[in-house]
Amino acid sequence: MSDITFDLKENGMVVGLPDGDSYFNYYWLRDACLSCIDPQTRERIFDASELKNAPRASSAMIDDEMLVIGWQHEAQASRVPMALLRQVAKGGRTADPAALPRNLWYSDHLPKITRVDQHAVLNTDEGLARLSRAVIEDGIAIVTSMDKTVEALPRLVNTMGSVTPSAEGLFFDVRVEIEPTNLAFTAGPLEMHTDLPGEEFAPGVQFLHCLENTVEGGLSLFLDGAAVAEALRAEDPAAFELLASHDIPFFYRHDNWDYRAHQRVIETDPDGNVTGVTISQHLQDYLDLPQELLDLYYPAFIKFIRMMQEDRFMLRFRSEAGNCVVFDNHRIVHGREGYVADSGSRHLRGCYMDRGALRSTYRVLAKKGFTLDEGAKKQALA
Numbered sequence: 283m284s285d286i287t288f289d290l291k292e293n294g295m296v297v298g299l300p301d302g303d304s305y306f307n308y309y310w311l312r313d314a315c316l317s318c319i320d321p322q323t324r325e326r327i328f329d330a331s332e333l334k335n336a337p338r339a340s341s342a343m344i345d346d347e348m349l350v351i352g353w354q355h356e357a358q359a360s361r362v363p364m365a366l367l368r369q370v371a372k373g374g375r376t377a378d379p380a381a382l383p384r385n386l387w388y389s390d391h392l393p394k395i396t397r398v399d400q401h402a403v404l405n406t407d408e409g410l411a412r413l414s415r416a417v418i419e420d421g422i423a424i425v426t427s428m429d430k431t432v433e434a435l436p437r438l439v440n441t442m443g444s445v446t447p448s449a450e451g452l453f454f455d456v457r458v459e460i461e462p463t464n465l466a467f468t469a470g471p472l473e474m475h476t477d478l479p480g481e482e483f484a485p486g487v488q489f490l491h492c493l494e495n496t497v498e499g500g501l502s503l504f505l506d507g508a509a510v511a512e513a514l515r516a517e518d519p520a521a522f523e524l525l526a527s528h529d530i531p532f533f534y535r536h537d538n539w540d541y542r543a544h545q546r547v548i549e550t551d552p553d554g555n556v557t558g559v560t561i562s563q564h565l566q567d568y569l570d571l572p573q574e575l576l577d578l579y580y581p582a583f584i585k586f587i588r589m590m591q592e593d594r595f596m597l598r599f600r601s602e603a604g605n606c607v608v609f610d611n612h613r614i615v616h617g618r619e620g621y622v623a624d625s626g627s628r629h630l631r632g633c634y635m636d637r638g639a640l641r642s643t644y645r646v647l648a649k650k651g652f653t654l655d656e657g658a659k660k661q662a663l664a
């Protein structure tokens with residue numbers, strides 16, 4: 283540590299870290315001082331706008347893995363962990379244990395879906411970590427051995443976060459209804475879709491708890507929308523770009539509600555990685571892009587929808603009573619084959635939760651050490 287160098291500039295300093303020189307702005311360093319965070323509430327208690335003068339360092343040294351900065355206009359020195367500087371120098375931001383790469387999956391994923399027993403999720407950190415990590419990485423997991431009661435679903439969700447309300451309220455029941463407000467509540471087939479794109483922020487994580495299923499047909503369909511989007515990017519980059527750069531309108535309306543929102547069909551992060559998709563032909567409004575642009579947009583859109591129907595992406599399985607499928611509603615596209623309504627009973631109970639709650643749960647568990655992947659864990663236990 284003693285060979286670290288400092289070059290104090292007007293607005294920031296260059297720190298000579300072992301991996302190379304890195305520049306840090308003085309405001310940022312002042313904000314990063316450990317004294318800015320209240321140890322009790324863990325909230326920020328320093329407001330940089332209250333500084334009378336722009337911060338400017340007069341000295342810098344290392345003390346016990348801390349960068350100690352003396353300021354020209356403040357009596358008290360700041361202490362910034364060197365580990366933080368190294369993280370930010372490396373990736374531009376602080377480390378996030380929940381920022382796990384997505385594992386794209388295809389039609390052969392069924393035997394590989396992470397399955398976690400309800401009791402493990404409710405009673406063990408390891409079970410909860412396995413479930414939350416799988417939903418972050420794969421976008422889907424199944425909780426098994428759920429009680430076949432309406433109380434079982436909120437009990438499961440509450441281990442990870444809170445139920446997020448939607449237009450349907452806190453919970454919805456997928457079964458045949460006499461006066462359905464949604465195609466899901468009929469026995470007909472349900473085309474591949476993500477839920478509620480007409481809401482300003484479509485729900486993040488969806489839970490579908492199967493309470494009963496004795497009907498003929500009605501297989502559940504799931505695919506990884508991120509995998510299809512990446513396949514489109516590889517096969518037709520121009521089509522991918524169109525779907526990733528224009529919003530289209532969706533709605534959800536009936537007698538007493540009229541939701542409308544615009545969404546990108548392919549959602550990407552600032553680095554261009556696919557973070558999700560939005561697709562729902564039964565909740566899609568009249569496209570309001572310029573008509574000339576539609577000459578290009580429609581063929582790209584239809585190509586993407588047709589790709590979603592290809593067998594190479596599709597998982598088909600029967601929802602078993604006692605199982606709850608947990609999936610990322612911004613990434614995993616789901617549907618259902620039609621079934622014979624009077625051949626038995628089919629009842630799925632569902633709800634939503636924020637993706638932020640999922641990641642929060644995983645970060646807390648990661649801090650406790652539940653970050654090993656399955657192979658490493660088996661080795662560690664051997």
Ligand SMILES: [Fe+2]
Binds near residue numbers: 466475476477616
């Ligand atoms: Fe749905």
